[in-house]
Amino acid sequence: xxxxxxxxxxxxxxxxxxxxxxxxxxxxxxxxxxxxxxxxxxxxxxxxxxxxxxxxxxxxxxxxxxxxxxxxxxxxxxxxxxxxxxxxxxxxxxxxxxxxxxxxxxxxxxxxxxxxxxxxxxxxxxxxxxxxxxxxxxxxxxxxxxxxxxxxxxxxxxxxxxxxxxxxxxxxxxxxxxxxxxxxxxxxxxxxxxxxxxxxxxxxxxxxxxxxxxxxxxxxxxxxxxxxxxxxxxxxxxxxxxxxxxxxxxxxxxxxxxxxxxxxxxxxxxxxxxxxxxxxxxxxxxxxxxxxxxxxxxxxxxxxxxxxxxxxxxxxxx
Numbered sequence: 582x583x584x585x586x587x588x589x590x591x592x593x594x595x596x597x598x599x600x601x602x603x604x605x606x607x608x609x610x611x612x613x614x615x616x617x618x619x620x621x622x623x624x625x626x627x628x629x630x631x632x633x634x635x636x637x638x639x640x641x642x643x644x645x646x647x648x649x650x651x652x653x654x655x656x657x658x659x660x661x662x663x664x665x666x667x668x669x670x671x672x673x674x675x676x677x678x679x680x681x682x683x684x685x686x687x688x689x690x691x692x693x694x695x696x697x698x699x700x701x702x703x704x705x706x707x708x709x710x711x712x713x714x715x716x717x718x719x720x721x722x723x724x725x726x727x728x729x730x731x732x733x734x735x736x737x738x739x740x741x742x743x744x745x746x747x748x749x750x751x752x753x754x755x756x757x758x759x760x761x762x763x764x765x766x767x768x769x770x771x772x773x774x775x776x777x778x779x780x781x782x783x784x785x786x787x788x789x790x791x792x793x794x795x796x797x798x799x800x801x802x803x804x805x806x807x808x809x810x811x812x813x814x815x816x817x818x819x820x821x822x823x824x825x826x827x828x829x830x831x832x833x834x835x836x837x838x839x840x841x842x843x844x845x846x847x848x849x850x851x852x853x854x855x856x857x858x859x860x861x862x863x864x865x866x867x868x869x870x871x872x873x874x875x876x877x878x879x880x881x882x883x884x885x886x887x888x889x890x891x892x893x894x895x896x897x898x899x
Contacts, residue, residue, distance in 0.1 A: 607730050607734060609662050620656050621861075624849065625653045625848070628647070629650065660700055660703070663696060671689045682736075695725060706719055716774070727872055750809050750885060752887050758802050769794075775788075776788050780845030795827070806819075806881060836859060
């Protein structure tokens with residue numbers, strides 16, 4: 582059983598508004614990613630060849646009269662909404678009268694930068710007829726962006742402010758392990774994106790094989806978290822959910838592998854919406870796994886911070 586000392590960080594009621602906005606941002610970004618996955622899975626990425634408008638319009642007729650137009654255009658609309666929410670949250674945290682600490686403001690800046698770059702790369706990709714490099718980068722940054730916003734939501738939460746320092750482990754214990762887990766998942770995301778956007782058999786089977794590496798590394802990270810800092814609020818729930826989701830994700834991956842179109846992301850896929858949905862849910866679950874492991878990392882970093890950080894916070898409050 583780990584021993585802990587409570588953190589004296591105050592509960593800031595003024596953070597409730599930014600936290601709600603951060604949660605709304607997470608929901609909108611998740612929908613954007615699912616829409617993007619369906620756009621790719623149905624081969625609808627070039628339903629509109631112009632950008633940022635679609636057929637020169639904010640709401641073109643094809644966006645609600647054709648499925649390819651619907652998937653692509655509403656992916657853009659939700660992406661724009663996510664960008665607007667990100668900008669609003671960034672402004673609130675930076676100019677809202679000091680409602681957040683420096684760490685949260687830095688994370689908000691990173692998230693805003695990521696979503697801007699991600700959106701621009703997606704638009705340039707459309708204008709360049711979707712070269713693999715922009716499509717893979719766009720897909721990878723989407724997951725990193727969502728993980729960053731999840732980390733920000735945690736920093737704005739009550740749990741973050743009351744999470745104690747675990748004194749039974751060394752300062753910073755486990756941080757390298759959870760970072761490695763995140764990086765392995767990033768590599769898995771890149772491999773999956775390359776397989777989807779290039780139809781490369783080598784990338785596909787490397788992605789399949791790397792799933793075992795992801796499972797092993799993430800299982801070790803969750804075992805450490807439960808075994809060494811399991812009393813930290815949220816750790817056990819996150820760890821168990823990660824293991825369960827990995828099992829479901831691997832099973833779903835093999836189902837998607839069996840149903841995928843060998844020709845890749847062709848427009849003909851629009852006729853097989855069931856298959857496209859299975860593959861897109863696999864992409865979404867991969868994103869959720871990335872977010873959960875990033876959240877586990879955030880909890881580990883918070884619980885193993887240096888004791889003098891707590892002491893400094895106490896002096897600020899007094």
